[in-house]
Amino acid sequence: MSGFRIDADRLRDRFDRFNEIGATERGGVDRPALTDENRAARDLLVKWFAEAGLDVRVDGIGNLFARREGRDPEADPVLVGSHVDSQRNGGRFDGVIGVLGALELVESLDDRGRETDRPIEVVSWTNEEGVRFQPDMLGSGVFAGVFDLGEALACEDREGNTVGEELERIGYRGEPVEIEPHSYLELHVEQGPILEDSGISVGAVEGIVxxxxxxxxxxxxxxxxxxxxxxxxxxxxxxxxxxxxxxxxxxxxxxxxxxxxxxxxxxxxxxxxxxxxxxxxxxxxxxxxxxxxxxxxxxxxxxxxxxxxxxxxxxxxxxxxxPSVDFEAEIVETVERAAEATGVSHTRLRSGAGHDASYLAGICPTGMVFVPSVDGVSHTECEYTDWADVVAGTDVLCQAVCERAGVEF
Ligand SMILES: [Zn+2]
Incomplete structure (x- = not known):
């Protein structure tokens, strides 16, 4: 066993095709939550999920779940994902690598014909960025029971459109989905300078400010x-x-x-x-x-x-x-073990930005894998991460999920 290796070319191809949606002239993307561009991004995800043979469901706040069964269908699933809404004229990496990385995980498992004990649920959360609708991290907050669904659906943008109306309009207002996650893992760009400054590829996130x-x-x-x-x-x-x-x-x-x-x-x-x-x-x-x-x-x-x-x-x-969040030590260690197993340089750090993982940490063991942001920059069109780091971070994510879901690599 020498650690999980994704199909880097497939991931790259997906990443480029996905970011044609809402692409801006200066190399970023413009796909705020529940806009037409966000709908197109969701449509493409759903298509890819279905092609991968995953069972796709949409919950009441428009979170997308795509399930790959495990050997034990009764076992609580490992949840893995991030978000695909963006800032206005935002970057291509923020959120996207976490969702496409999770899709890459299930496809790589399929390539090798490998089963996991626990089911894996790929998730794409609604309105992480909070650009059009506040508060941010709305979908994960509803899922974790921090926000009331009715109140969340009633949030308005500046034009007076509600989240509920806009979900309806783009065709992503679903029914409650019952999932009790065993654990949650998210790959994300650091959005700060620590990893780049230290020349390290992956951060095992200890918590969030x-x-x-x-x-x-x-x-x-x-x-x-x-x-x-x-x-x-x-x-x-x-x-x-x-x-x-x-x-x-x-x-x-x-x-x-x-x-x-x-x-x-x-x-x-x-x-x-x-x-x-x-x-x-x-x-x-x-x-x-x-x-x-x-x-x-x-x-x-x-x-x-x-x-x-x-x-x-x-x-x-x-x-x-x-409030600030401390991730459970056992899952920070899972991420560190995954980095060791895949031969990727790693360090512990704390996130200075909020993430969906903040709310998930309230309901299940939660961990994050960070990859470097060049110049520490995010939320702009020039946000960039070296592709080798995206691949290394995705390997680590996959390795960590496999440990949690019960399959050895
Ligand atoms: Zn993000």
Whole structure:
């Protein structure tokens, strides 16, 4: 036994064909959840799943499951997959390699005529990215019982379309699917610089940092930018500028806290009008939940002080909180053993980005395999991973799933 070896050419061919859907001029893809492009991507997946002889089902939130039976059909299945929705003008690797890698696993098993003890369920989760519909990781959150299905279906995009209507429109609103996973494994790009900087091909992920999102609004008074004296203004943008500086100063000091003001809406957004209303978001993350809590309190103080200085009103609320997750040691070790067996260099690390695996970890032993992101970049069209690393990561994923599902390689 010398470890699992996938058919790298088949995977590459699938990867290229898949990424023709929603391809952008600058080499990325544009396939946000439940768009026409996302439907086309789903259609192609379903076609490939069916060609591989898998039993395909769609659940109430549009998650796709494709099952390969095991020797013991009663055994809880090993779940393996990721997501195929993308950011707007996002990258080709994020999510996609995890789903196509899982498909490659079952085809490679078929090539060799190998059975597993446990069934394998390939999964593609709905709306991981949270671009059109918030919250993100919606499909896995419903599956894991974190979100109520009815509430999830009622989430609206900016045009007022609901998740339920859009699932219906693209033909992917299914029925509840009963699956009790034995374990869950996901291959994903790191989206950070650690693996590339250290020249290592695979990360055995120990856990995922926690995060909180805040959404706020400052109300000032619109007036002419010319005749209004500086001391007679209530400019809604000035306190937000103070906040942005404050978040930058707060983050990076301890506990690996990172903080970002990533979205602003300025009204009326005119060159010669004093800003009347500014909406903003704050994203705070750290491996330490206490550090995130502390930062939330500090941000509340920052906004309060900055608004008071300007004489402006404000609102601020927390719209999302996901605690940090520690993966179970046994499955981190499964990934390490898989890297050893396939001869791939590996190290342990922690994910700075949220993943569907965050929610799965609440219901079953969960692990992730990371491959390097060139320059640590993701969520853009120039996101890139060396193909040799994708292949190595997929070998490791397959080897790890085989251990969990009960077949030796
Ligand atoms: Zn992703």
């Amino acid at each position: 926690g995060f909180s999102w805040l959404e706020g609004r400052v109300e000032g008074r619109a007036d002419h930018a010319g005749p209004t004296p500086m001391d007679a203004r209530t400019d809604a943008l000035v306190p937000v500028a103070d906040l942005i500086r404050g978040v930058r100063d707060l983050a990076g000091r301890s506990d690996d806290l990172v903080g970002t003001v990533g979205s602003l809406e300025v009204e009326p957004n005119s060159v010669n009008v004093i800003p009347e209303r500014v909406s903003f978001t704050v994203d705070l993350r750290s491996p330490s939940d206490e550090a995130v809590e502390y930062a939330v309190v500090r941000v509340e103080e920052l906004v309060e002080r900055a608004a008071r200085r300007e004489g402006a009103e404000y609102t601020l609320e927390r719209i999302m909180h996901v």
